[in-house]
Amino acid sequence: MSMKILTLVKYVPDATGDRRFTEDMTTDRDAVDGLLSELDEYAVEQALQISESHGDAEVIVVTMGPADAKDALRKALSMGADRAVHTDDEDLHGTDVFGTSSVLAELVQHVGFDLVVCGMASTDGGMGVLPALLAERLGVPQVTLLSEVAVDDGVVSGLRDGDTATERLQAELPAVVSVTDRSGEARYPSFKGIMAAKKKPVEYLDLDDLGIDAATVGLAGSWTAVDTATARPPRTAGSVVKDDGDGGTRLAEFLASQKFI
Amino acid sequence: MGEVLVLVEHADGRVRKPALELLTLARRIGEPSAVVLGAGEAADSIRAKAAEYGAVKVYVADAAQFADYHVVPKVDALAQIARAADAVALLVTSSGEGKEIAARVALRLNSGIITDAINVHAGERGPIATQSVFAASYQVTSTVTEGTPVITVKPNATSPEPAPAEGTVENVSVTFSAAATGTKVVSRVARVSSGRPELTEAAMIVSGGRGVGAAEGFSVVEELADSLGAAVGASRAAVDAGWYPHSNQVGQTGKQVSPQLYIANGISGAIQHRAGMQTSKTIVAVNKDPEAPIFDLSDFGVVGDLFDVLPQLTAQIKARKS
Numbered sequence: 001m002s003m004k005i006l007t008l009v010k011y012v013p014d015a016t017g018d019r020r021f022t023e024d025m026t027t028d029r030d031a032v033d034g035l036l037s038e039l040d041e042y043a044v045e046q047a048l049q050i051s052e053s054h055g056d057a058e059v060i061v062v063t064m065g066p067a068d069a070k071d072a073l074r075k076a077l078s079m080g081a082d083r084a085v086h087t088d089d090e091d092l093h094g095t096d097v098f099g100t101s102s103v104l105a106e107l108v109q110h111v112g113f114d115l116v117v118c119g120m121a122s123t124d125g126g127m128g129v130l131p132a133l134l135a136e137r138l139g140v141p142q143v144t145l146l147s148e149v150a151v152d153d154g155v156v157s158g159l160r161d162g163d164t165a166t167e168r169l170q171a172e173l174p175a176v177v178s179v180t181d182r183s184g185e186a187r188y189p190s191f192k193g194i195m196a197a198k199k200k201p202v203e204y205l206d207l208d209d210l211g212i213d214a215a216t217v218g219l220a221g222s223w224t225a226v227d228t229a230t231a232r233p234p235r236t237a238g239s240v241v242k243d244d245g246d247g248g249t250r251l252a253e254f255l256a257s258q259k260f261i
Numbered sequence: 262m263g264e265v266l267v268l269v270e271h272a273d274g275r276v277r278k279p280a281l282e283l284l285t286l287a288r289r290i291g292e293p294s295a296v297v298l299g300a301g302e303a304a305d306s307i308r309a310k311a312a313e314y315g316a317v318k319v320y321v322a323d324a325a326q327f328a329d330y331h332v333v334p335k336v337d338a339l340a341q342i343a344r345a346a347d348a349v350a351l352l353v354t355s356s357g358e359g360k361e362i363a364a365r366v367a368l369r370l371n372s373g374i375i376t377d378a379i380n381v382h383a384g385e386r387g388p389i390a391t392q393s394v395f396a397a398s399y400q401v402t403s404t405v406t407e408g409t410p411v412i413t414v415k416p417n418a419t420s421p422e423p424a425p426a427e428g429t430v431e432n433v434s435v436t437f438s439a440a441a442t443g444t445k446v447v448s449r450v451a452r453v454s455s456g457r458p459e460l461t462e463a464a465m466i467v468s469g470g471r472g473v474g475a476a477e478g479f480s481v482v483e484e485l486a487d488s489l490g491a492a493v494g495a496s497r498a499a500v501d502a503g504w505y506p507h508s509n510q511v512g513q514t515g516k517q518v519s520p521q522l523y524i525a526n527g528i529s530g531a532i533q534h535r536a537g538m539q540t541s542k543t544i545v546a547v548n549k550d551p552e553a554p555i556f557d558l559s560d561f562g563v564v565g566d567l568f569d570v571l572p573q574l575t576a577q578i579k580a581r582k583s
């Protein structure tokens with residue numbers, strides 16, 4: 001039977017832009033251009049590699065996000081995913097990680113899955129807990145933060161680099177995995193891939209389609225509140241000296257003046 | 262005062278420093294209780310350490326599941342203890358595993374979660390957490406509005422302060438869920454210590470980037486670090502090139518550090534690197550390129566070749582110290 005691999009991606013504000021907050025303390029999505037979170041490109045790459053080594057598999061890229069998030073789907077499709085599913089609903093504005101995980105849990109069950117592949121964290125919110133929450137909600141194993149992943153005979157296994165040890169983890173499918181930026185460079189979409197992506201199907205679903213009560217999501221359904229957001233005063237550049245053979249000495253003098261030595 | 266549960270991270274039978282920081286923070290918002298899972302024979306000495314840093318109670322649970330299976334056994338234990346204790350807040354270290362455990366526990370307790378706090382203090386409507394977001398360009402304060410606040414805190418949020426308390430042991434027998442054995446830990450290879458300070462705990466860090474040029478090049482970085490008693494960091498470019506281990510990477514997908522002194526050598530200062538170090542107290546940079554963005558955030562910079570500047574600096578430091 002064909003293996004269904006879902007990869008969850010997020011459309012995020014470009015990290016090299018000037019990211020800020022809006023008045024309701026949510027991310028200002030108009031201030032900066034958006035793109036497919038770079039950390040999710042690794043997830044798409046691993047999903048494609050697993051699919052290629054498995055032969056009979058389908059890669060479906062899934063997102064929850066505003067209309068522009070279609071750009072993120074497009075990119076994943078041009079990398080080689082087979083089709084896409086997009087959930088968008090104005091009631092989703094300001095949804096926290098629990099709301100997001102509940103919508104995505106409904107969504108992946110609606111689509112059906114053997115394996116869900118996520119990135120290690122988003123590049124904006126950056127909590128890194130969505131894959132674990134999704135596994136909790138779906139009641140399937142989490143095999144997360146992998147620098148290496150493979151699926152063989154209905155079993156997913158991989159390497160997880162922790163702070164104190166590297167572990168080899170293993171679980172039976174269906175499962176949720178997340179991969180790190182050490183899992184292997186993501187491929188660039190080829191010209192052929194970009195052209196093919198234009199014809200690939202994108203399915204749109206709103207909260208009604210998923211049977212989700214709008215009151216449980218959005219800012220009002222959030223279990224945390226941001227009370228203040230203050231821009232950190234930019235660091236001011238100090239003195240910069242050119243090394244004329246005495247750079248190390250001058251640096252030592254600076255460190256001594258600051259009592260580091 | 263209500264009980265604040267602190268999940269105590271330990272390795273090799275010893276409490277990790279961030280756990281002592283959590284116990285110190287917990288005292289600001291309630292009465293700290295330590296939760297010690299899967300420590301085996303070391304539970305006793307860990308209990309004593311937790312008591313020294315303010316744990317009034319120490320919940321101890323031991324079972325093979327904690328080591329043999331991934332994340333969920335600890336979620337089962339912490340959720341069970343939190344319910345029974347009717348805790349007012351949960352503090353967990355912001356490591357990869359810590360965040361995953363905290364999030365799943367929060368969901369089970371129908372409680373909001375705040376991750377990666379750099380500070381926690383008491384507020385009228387429960388604990389207020391401070392976070393640093395968007396590559397540390399913003400500071401945000403948040404509160405949990407639903408359930409028992411679950412907060413994960415980054416290492417170095419505060420310095421651990423002893424405050425001896427009873428540390429009364431409560432042995433817990435955990436009822437594991439069906440999901441507990443879902444993900445097997447097939448093997449585990451402990452990271453070998455370099456003998457240098459831990460990156461996230463160090464007061465001083467000396468980092469190298471692509472400008473170091475090769476794995477061997479890191480010896481000048483290490484020698485400078487050793488002369489200062491500093492930890493060694495690396496940019497992703499240096500790690501990707503295989504010159505230095507990933508456990509030493511500083512930045513968005515590495516460690517986020519805020520030492521007293523950060524010395525960046527041959528590092529350009531990309532936003533993703535800055536995300537991991539720009540809250541450092543004092544920043545120093547050595548770079549060949551006068552236009553390198555790292556100089557914009559440096560308190561002192563040297564435009565020059567790191568292979569000239571670093572050895573001279575190391576020699577000066579050694580001379581001043583002897």
Ligand SMILES: Cc1cc2nc3c(=O)[nH]c(=O)nc-3n(C[C@H](O)[C@H](O)[C@H](O)COP(=O)(O)OP(=O)(O)OC[C@H]3O[C@@H](n4cnc5c(N)ncnc54)[C@H](O)[C@@H]3O)c2cc1C
Nearest residue numbers: 470471472496497498512513514515527528529533549567
């Ligand atoms: C999603 C994502 C996550 C990322 N996460 C991280 C992360 O966690 N950490 C991280 O560091 N990066 C991260 N990056 C990568 C980041 O964007 C940069 O590519 C990286 O930081 C560059 O490393 P570098 O400064 O060492 O190299 P470069 O940008 O190539 O800079 C090298 C510098 O060395 C200088 N130099 C060269 N030779 C010498 C010499 N002999 N003496 C003195 N100076 C010299 C050059 O002038 C140059 O400024 C991430 C990127 C993405 C997209």
